[in-house]
Structures are given as structure tokens and as C-alpha cells.
Amino acid sequence: MSATQTQSKGTGNAALPPLTNGPHRKRLGLVALVATFGGLLFGYDTGVINGALRPMTADLALTPLTEGIVTSSLLFGAAAGAVGGGRLSDGWGRRKTIILLAVLFFVGTLACVSAPSFEVMVIGRVILGLAVGGASTVVPVFLAELAPYEIRGSLAGRNELMIVIGQLAAFVVNAIIGNVWGEVGGVWRIMLAVAALPAIALFLGMLRMPESPRWLISKGRNPEALAVLKTIRSDERAEAEMADVKHLADEERASKATSWGALKDKWILRIILVGIGLGVAQQLTGINSIMYYGQSVLVEAGFDSNAALIANIAPGVIAVVGGVIALTLMQRVNRRTTLLLGFTLTTVCHFLIGIASIVLPVGNAARPFVILFLVVAFVGSMQTFLNIAVWVMLSEIFPLHVRGFAIGLSVFCLWIANALLGLFFPTLVAGMGITGTFFLFGVVGILALVFIYTQVPETRGRTLEALEEDVTTGAIYLVHKN
Structure with missing residues (x-):
């Protein structure tokens, strides 16, 4: 039995009127575009340290330990922001929370750009981390709650x-x-300052965006929810979805605990x-170690510093290409199939990187280029088959009454794993070399494959309400291998 064949067992996606084109589709696209400036800031603020760290180290007299603290302080802040953002969005609303996150992005950027010392830099990075973690929790939920199940x-x-x-x-x-202003003092401050622009765009844009209709219904604000739905759906479809969500929300208010009480x-x-x-499995692939320390890995592979800074663009390009392909896969391939394929490919790449670093010793002219190729293949596999699939699943598998809390808790653990890798990755490479580090990632990848195959259910082709009904009864696990 496929996921799509079980729709009638839920709250009835089959009864919903079909999607239609019109101004409401354009409005939905605009709302999604504005909200995803939170993702853009997430990416820029986590990636900029890759090139800014070396000149920052010289200016602020950082040691290897304080380098790791500067890098990981954002990530530990993100762990707190993920939990806090999820809880806040459940009570205060998705839209208002994203507006607050835009302010935190801006304030954190200013603190980092003007930081006169290591201590102030860490404070600024923690503020940015709160914003990044909050965005990683709230924006996917906001988008999932706005989206028709078909797309x-x-x-x-x-x-x-x-x-x-x-x-x-x-x-x-x-x-x-x-490369152009590398000799200018404080060049890293310019790199960091660029993030202020999308923070302003996110703040101003979200002031004109609607609240999540599903959140409004969960708070009993049904007329507002219907009004929002009618701006992003046809009238007929809006009223049908409204009835589905309202029925489930009414049942939950009568019988369900929220937050920690729901764990019973x-x-x-x-x-x-x-x-x-x-x-956690997504993070233990080591993807963000490449995003944060890619220049250092490529220097270890044999590139000089400036060449590594340029070569580091290649994984970034393939990540975007993979992301575009992944959006298409989300509508055509089951989530479980995508995840299993992704972890298989990334695990193979880990072992190949480890083998290449043995077969091609330091000084071999081919070593840096072979390792760069394999790193690009790893990033491409990760972005095409894993990253988007994981974030989409996190946004859709949890019931409405605990959605913000549950994704916040899940993303908190994700960020803690990320932060620990960010803190200890330089030590791993120094102690085990590229070989040992990537072999370790490969072993973890095998364990992740076992977990995905045995525990993760299928979610494609279902409304959030249909998924919720099967999650809360356990029925979703009966067909989880389809």
C-alpha cells in the first residue's frame, strides 16, 4: 500500500477541491519568498565564518580553542533558539516570531561587525545563533502550514x-x-556586515505577510484563518481546508496535552x-563541518589559502544545484526512498575521501583535486537527497498541538550535534587526519541507514491533518516501508 493510497484513512484529502491557478497562487509564492529570507540569513551567517575566521583570528588574537568557541557559539545559541522559537511560535504566532527573529539577525550582525574583542564576538554570535535556531524551527513550520498538501x-x-x-x-x-581587499585591516568585518541587508528585508517583508491559518485555527480565531486561506487558495478550497483543520483542532483542544505533557x-x-x-543523523554526516571549515579541509588536502578560498565556492555551487533538484524530487519520490538513497551516497563519499587521503599522500599533485571532487560529490549528494527531505519531514510529521514544541526539540538536538561537531572538528582532523575523520563519518552513516529503514515513516502525498490522525493512532508505522 502506498502513502497516497492511504489518504482516505485520514481526514480526507481526497475530498478537497483541486488546486487552481490565479492571484492566490502568486500570493502564496510571495509569502514563501519573504519568509525564506530567514533561511537565506541562516545560510549566510553559518557560512560566512568559513572565510572570515582566518583574518578574524589574526585581528582578535584567537587561539585554536577560541576559534572553535567563536564558530560553535552560534551553534549552541541556535540550539537554544530552536527550542525557544518553537515554543514562542506556538503561543505568540509564527509571523510575529519571524519578525522578532529578523530583529535578532540585525542586532547580532551589528554586534559581530563592531566586536573589539573575543568576548563581544561570542556574544554577537550567540545572538545570531538564537535567530538562526529560531528560523530553522519556525520558517519550515510556517511554510508547511501555509502550503496545500499537493505542493x-x-x-x-x-x-x-x-x-x-x-x-x-x-x-x-x-x-x-x-582576494580583492585581503590586505585591508578588519576585512572580516565587511564579510559579516553583508548579512544586515537580508535581515532588513525579512523584517519589512514580514510586516505585510499573513499569519499561519492553521495556527489561527488552533487559537480559535476562525474568521481570521478563513480570511487568510482565501488569499492563498480559491474560495471553495479555502472553506474545505478550513473545515478539515477546524474539526481536528476542536478535538485536540478537548483531549490533547501540549508540550512536555504530550510525551506521555x-x-x-x-x-x-x-x-x-x-x-541528529543529518548533522552527523559532517555536512556543516565542510560548510564551516571547508577552507581548512582544502588547505589540509593541499591547496594554498587563497586557492582554497576560491575552490570552496565549488561545494557551494553544487549545494544550490542539488537543492533545486531536490525540490523536484519532493513531489515525485517518496521521502523514505530519498533519505535512504542520500545516506547511501554520502556514506560512500565518506569512505572514498578517507581512501583517497591514504592512496594520495601529502605532496601528490592529484591529492587536492581528487579530494575536492569527492567533497563536491558529498555535498551534492547531501543537498540533493538529504537536507531538504529532512527539513520537510520535520515540518510535516508532528501534530498541530505540539508542532512548534516538537520541531523545536528535534532541531535543538540537531543544533547540539552541529555545535559539538563545529567545536571538535578541527581537533578530529588534527588528531585523526582526513582519513580517520571521514571513515568515522562513514560508520555513522551506516548506522543512520539502519535507523531510517526501521523507524522513519512515509509522509508524501498526505494532508497535515491526515498525517496527524495516523501519527496519533500509530497507524502511520504500519505502512512506513512504502
Whole structure:
């Protein structure tokens, strides 16, 4: 039985009127574009450290330990921001929370750009981390709750595409500024300052965007929810969706606990553990170690510093290309199939990078180019088959009454894994070399494949309400291998 064949068992996606074209589709696209500036900032602020760290180290007299602290402080802040952002968005609203995050992005950028010392830099990075973590939680939920189920994968996945576009923008800006003005004092401050522009755009844009209709319904604000739905759906479709969501929300208000109390339900606990597992497995591929320390890895492979800064653009480009392909896959290929293929490819790439670093010793002319090719293949596999699929699944697998809390908890664990890798990756490479580090990632990839195959359910082709009904009864696990 396929996921799409089980739709009638949920709240009835089959009864919904079909999607139609018109001004409401353009409005939905505009809302998604503005919201994903949060993803763009997420990508830029996490990627810019890749090229800014070396000149920053000289100016602020950083040691290897304080380099790791500067890099990982944003990530630990993001862990707190993920939980806080999720909880805040459940109570305060998705839209207002994203507006607050835009302010935090701007304030954090100013603090980092003007930082006179290591301590102030860490404070600025933590503020940015709160914003990044909040955006990683709230923006995917906002998009998933706005999207029709037929295009939810591609719409919610746009946020991850914007993240990798932001990272590519950071790599390009770093390469241009680093090679043109590399001798200018404080050049890293210019690299960091660019992030202020999309922060302003996100703030001004979200002031004109609507609230999530599903959140409004969960708060009993039904007339407002219907008004919002009618701006992004045909009238007939809006009223049909309204009836589905309202019915489920009414049942939840009468019988469901929220936040930590919901963990007493074994099915809610299980799906949250699945979400945590997905987030942690994604990070333990080591993808963000490449995004944060890509220049250092390429220097270790044999490039000089300036060449590594330019070569580092290649993984950024392939990440964007992979993200575009992934949006198409979200509508055509089951989520589980995508995840299994992605972890298989990334694990193979890990072992090949480790083998290449043994077969081609330091000093071999081919070594840097072979390792660069394999790193690009790894990033391409990750972005095409894993990153967008994981974020889309996190945005859609949780029931409405715990959605912000559950994704916040899952993304908190994701960011803690990310932060620990960011903190200890330089030590791993120094102690184990490229060989040992990537072999370790490969072993973790095998474990992730076992977890995906045995625990992760299928979600493609279902409304959020149909998924919720099967999650809360455990029925979703009966067909999880389709």
C-alpha cells in the first residue's frame, strides 16, 4: 500500500477541491519568498565564518580553542533558539516570531561587525545563533502550514534551498572580498556586515505577510484563518481546508496535552524521537563541518589559502544545484526512498575521501583535486537527497498541538550535534587526519541507514491533518516501508 493510497484513512484529502491557478497562487509564492529570507540569513551567517575566521583570528588574537568557541557559539545559541522559537511560535504566532527573529539577525550582525574583542564576538554570535535556531524551527513550520498538501514538499523545501543559497553567497562574498581587499585591516568585518541587508528585508517583508491559518485555527480565531486561506487558495478550497483543520483542532483542544505533557502519549513520544533521530543523523554526516571549515579541509588536502578560498565556492555551487533538484524530487519520490538513497551516497563519499587521503599522500599533485571532487560529490549528494527531505519531514510529521514544541526539540538536538561537531572538528582532523575523520563519518552513516529503514515513516502525498490522525493512532508505522 502506498502513502497516497492511504489518504482516505485520514481526514480526507481526497475530498478537497483541486488546486487552481490565479492571484492566490502568486500570493502564496510571495509569502514563501519573504519568509525564506530567514533561511537565506541562516545560510549566510553559518557560512560566512568559513572565510572570515582566518583574518578574524589574526585581528582578535584567537587561539585554536577560541576559534572553535567563536564558530560553535552560534551553534549552541541556535540550539537554544530552536527550542525557544518553537515554543514562542506556538503561543505568540509564527509571523510575529519571524519578525522578532529578523530583529535578532540585525542586532547580532551589528554586534559581530563592531566586536573589539573575543568576548563581544561570542556574544554577537550567540545572538545570531538564537535567530538562526529560531528560523530553522519556525520558517519550515510556517511554510508547511501555509502550503496545500499537493505542493507542500516543494514549498516547505524552498527554505532549505535558500539556506544553501545563503551559504553560497557567503562563500562568493568571502572569495571576492578576501582576494580583492585581503590586505585591508578588519576585512572580516565587511564579510559579516553583508548579512544586515537580508535581515532588513525579512523584517519589512514580514510586516505585510499573513499569519499561519492553521495556527489561527488552533487559537480559535476562525474568521481570521478563513480570511487568510482565501488569499492563498480559491474560495471553495479555502472553506474545505478550513473545515478539515477546524474539526481536528476542536478535538485536540478537548483531549490533547501540549508540550512536555504530550510525551506521555507513546505515539507522540515515538514521532518526536524519530524527528530527533532525523535531525541528529543529518548533522552527523559532517555536512556543516565542510560548510564551516571547508577552507581548512582544502588547505589540509593541499591547496594554498587563497586557492582554497576560491575552490570552496565549488561545494557551494553544487549545494544550490542539488537543492533545486531536490525540490523536484519532493513531489515525485517518496521521502523514505530519498533519505535512504542520500545516506547511501554520502556514506560512500565518506569512505572514498578517507581512501583517497591514504592512496594520495601529502605532496601528490592529484591529492587536492581528487579530494575536492569527492567533497563536491558529498555535498551534492547531501543537498540533493538529504537536507531538504529532512527539513520537510520535520515540518510535516508532528501534530498541530505540539508542532512548534516538537520541531523545536528535534532541531535543538540537531543544533547540539552541529555545535559539538563545529567545536571538535578541527581537533578530529588534527588528531585523526582526513582519513580517520571521514571513515568515522562513514560508520555513522551506516548506522543512520539502519535507523531510517526501521523507524522513519512515509509522509508524501498526505494532508497535515491526515498525517496527524495516523501519527496519533500509530497507524502511520504500519505502512512506513512504502
